[in-house]
Amino acid sequence: MHALIQADGLSKKFGKVQALTELxxxxxxxxxxxxxxxxxxxxxxxxxxxxxLLQPDTGTLMVSGHDVVRDPMAVRRMxxxxxxxxxxxxxxxxxxxxxxxxxxxxxxxxEAAASAERILEQMDLVDAADRRVKSYSGGMxxxxxxxxxxxxxxxxxxxxxxxxxxxxxxRNEVWDGIREMSRAGTDILLTTQYLDExxxxxxxxxxxxxxxxxxxxxxxxxxSRVGADMVELHTADVPTMQRAATVLGxxxxxxxATDPTTRRCSIAAPGGSRLLPIVLxxxxxxxxxxxDISLRRPTLDEVFLALTGRPTTTTTxxxxxxxxxxxxxxxxx
Amino acid sequence: MTMDIxxxxxxQAARPKGAVANRGASYLAASEQVAVRTLxxxxxxxxxxxxxxxQGVLFLLIFRYVFGxxxxxxxxxxxxxxxxxxxVVTGVLFQGMGAxxxxxxxxxxxxxxxxxxxPIRVLSIITGRVGADSxxxxxxxxxxxxxxxxxxxxxxxxxxxxLAAFGLTILYxxxxxxxxxxxxxxxxSPQAAQGLSFLxxxxxxxxxxxxxxxxxxGWMQGFATNQPMTQMVNTVxxxxxxxxAQQLLGHSLSYYLVPSLLWSAGLVALFAPLAVWKLKRS
Numbered sequence: 001m002h003a004l005i006q007a008d009g010l011s012k013k014f015g016k017v018q019a020l021t022e023l024x025x026x027x028x029x030x031x032x033x034x035x036x037x038x039x040x041x042x043x044x045x046x047x048x049x050x051x052x053l054l055q056p057d058t059g060t061l062m063v064s065g066h067d068v069v070r071d072p073m074a075v076r077r078m079x080x081x082x083x084x085x086x087x088x089x090x091x092x093x094x095x096x097x098x099x100x101x102x103x104x105x106x107x108x109x110x111e112a113a114a115s116a117e118r119i120l121e122q123m124d125l126v127d128a129a130d131r132r133v134k135s136y137s138g139g140m141x142x143x144x145x146x147x148x149x150x151x152x153x154x155x156x157x158x159x160x161x162x163x164x165x166x167x168x169x170x171r172n173e174v175w176d177g178i179r180e181m182s183r184a185g186t187d188i189l190l191t192t193q194y195l196d197e198x199x200x201x202x203x204x205x206x207x208x209x210x211x212x213x214x215x216x217x218x219x220x221x222x223x224s225r226v227g228a229d230m231v232e233l234h235t236a237d238v239p240t241m242q243r244a245a246t247v248l249g250x251x252x253x254x255x256x257a258t259d260p261t262t263r264r265c266s267i268a269a270p271g272g273s274r275l276l277p278i279v280l281x282x283x284x285x286x287x288x289x290x291x292d293i294s295l296r297r298p299t300l301d302e303v304f305l306a307l308t309g310r311p312t313t314t315t316t317x318x319x320x321x322x323x324x325x326x327x328x329x330x331x332x333x
Numbered sequence: 334m335t336m337d338i339x340x341x342x343x344x345q346a347a348r349p350k351g352a353v354a355n356r357g358a359s360y361l362a363a364s365e366q367v368a369v370r371t372l373x374x375x376x377x378x379x380x381x382x383x384x385x386x387x388q389g390v391l392f393l394l395i396f397r398y399v400f401g402x403x404x405x406x407x408x409x410x411x412x413x414x415x416x417x418x419x420x421v422v423t424g425v426l427f428q429g430m431g432a433x434x435x436x437x438x439x440x441x442x443x444x445x446x447x448x449x450x451x452p453i454r455v456l457s458i459i460t461g462r463v464g465a466d467s468x469x470x471x472x473x474x475x476x477x478x479x480x481x482x483x484x485x486x487x488x489x490x491x492x493x494x495x496l497a498a499f500g501l502t503i504l505y506x507x508x509x510x511x512x513x514x515x516x517x518x519x520x521x522s523p524q525a526a527q528g529l530s531f532l533x534x535x536x537x538x539x540x541x542x543x544x545x546x547x548x549x550x551g552w553m554q555g556f557a558t559n560q561p562m563t564q565m566v567n568t569v570x571x572x573x574x575x576x577x578a579q580q581l582l583g584h585s586l587s588y589y590l591v592p593s594l595l596w597s598a599g600l601v602a603l604f605a606p607l608a609v610w611k612l613k614r615s
Binding site for chain 1: 355356357363366370373374377378441442443444446447448449450451452453
């Protein structure tokens with residue numbers, strides 16, 4: 001049995017921008033995978049190569065045993081792609097869009113009509129089926145676009161930043177759709193720059209940065225790589241938060257992190273649950289009132305920070321320039 | 334850097350029900366789907382139709398009634414009979430500009446990414462667009478011809494010749510559509526495609542379409558006489574203008590017809606491979 005994805009030394013340059021650098025990765029079938037990384041990390045370049053839209057400069061990429069360069073047609077027969085922009089025709093109805101893609105997959109008129117019906121139900125678009133897409137909300141468009149990538153019953157579904165630009169409601173709709181497909185047994189490879197998205201949708205996460213794989217594993221594995229659980233507390237106001245941080249710092253375990261906007265203070269807790277009573281006692285002795293306190297696993301944000309030395313959400317301007325001197329904008333690729 | 338990690342055994346049992354390798358649409362079926370989609374988009378966007386048609390009508394009226402009176406040197410051919418063939422033939426360029434921005438729009442909107450990820454041939458995507466855009470050009474030719482008749486254009490010749498003139502005009506439009514599709518792909522965005530389309534101005538105005546080439550300065554005549562639009566316009570003019578056109582142009586039909594067909598073939602031969610090449614690398 002072939003690996004679902006077998007990438008070996010993939011490199012790709014756009015002009016002076018090195019989008020992928022000797023990227024090597026093996027992914028088995030059977031669980032949803034998220035490619036996680038900041039803008040310009042090479043996520044889109046990689047997924048476009050898997051979709052046969054781009055060829056690597058060097059290296060090989062096999063999808064279920066088919067070489068994307070030598071036999072792109074074999075790859076196209078088994079994939080469905082939903083890109084960053086909802087590639088649906090506004091002036092056609094949802095049903096017409098689905099029928100068109102189904103016909104392009106080679107289905108007969110009747111098969112295509114049945115596929116469209118099935119997808120409309122699966123994506124919860126039956127009521128809007130015969131309305132022009134122009135009148136759809138952002139979330140409905142993305143769901144239709146996801147649906148269009150499903151009409152060929154693909155073995156592998158490729159989703160490039162499936163929720164970028166959606167409001168939280170639309171994002172939840174799309175997440176539900178993706179979970180539904182995953183439950184039905186479709187292999188999913190998605191890219192995202194949102195850690196919570198990777199955490200919610202994927203059973204396996206590959207973190208890439210600067211065109212290279214810098215870490216991979218299950219969300220739990222990645223979280224334990226940063227090490228310890230975290231003790232996190234929540235205070236009523238910012239001065240109290242700062243006092244709490246001083247108390248936590250004096251324990252000598254680790255440097256506490258503070259977030260004034262949410263009035264939260266957290267600290268790595270290598271001792272796990274044993275640290276919690278010590279923290280409570282210290283806070284009590286110092287008479288620092290806290291709203292709530294909890295022991296939790298580190299978030300993927302913290303994982304990313306620990307792995308790359310910079311947070312996921314910031315731009316390159318406020319990061320160490322030696323880590324990523326020319327983070328190119330992904331769109332330019 | 335190799336990071337193979339041992340994973341849990343894949344859930345083989347959970348293969349999606351009925352997952353099969355898709356055979357993909359045949360070349361013609363794929364082209365048809367792409368063409369139908371493009372036509373639906375056009376027909377359902379009334380603003381596109383009205384703006385395009387109104388613009389054509391307006392310019393025809395301006396040339397016919399504003400400039401027309403001042404244009405001499407058309408021999409025994411009345412200016413309206415001189416103008417309308419030129420106007421309709423160069424009209425394929427203005428109609429074709431829409432193909433460039435339409436293609437750029439499809440590219441930018443991600444439609445071509447989706448299409449290229451499907452098991453169909455890249456050329457079928459392009460021929461689908463060419464088919465639809467040629468149909469739109471044909472529609473424009475019909476409208477302008479009707480308006481031409483309304484402002485006084487009359488045919489001096491057989492019905493067969495008139496039909497041949499009509500068919501050739503659409504053929505020329507078809508050939509230029511390949512060029513516009515390549516331009517749209519090369520431009521990348523609708524705005525850039527609009528910008529590139531300025532090319533149609535020297536092609537249409539520096540030709541025999543609106544005024545006789547003989548009235549232009551000598552250095553300009555070299556280009557005006559030999560560029561494809563002049564060959565195409567004069568072919569159609571000879572087919573519709575009767576003896577007066579014959580006398581004015583001073584050459585037989587084949588003198589213009591053969592180069593016009595060679596230009597058409599050349600445009601397709603040049604821009605079809607370029608368009609495929611560009612789309613594969615977009």
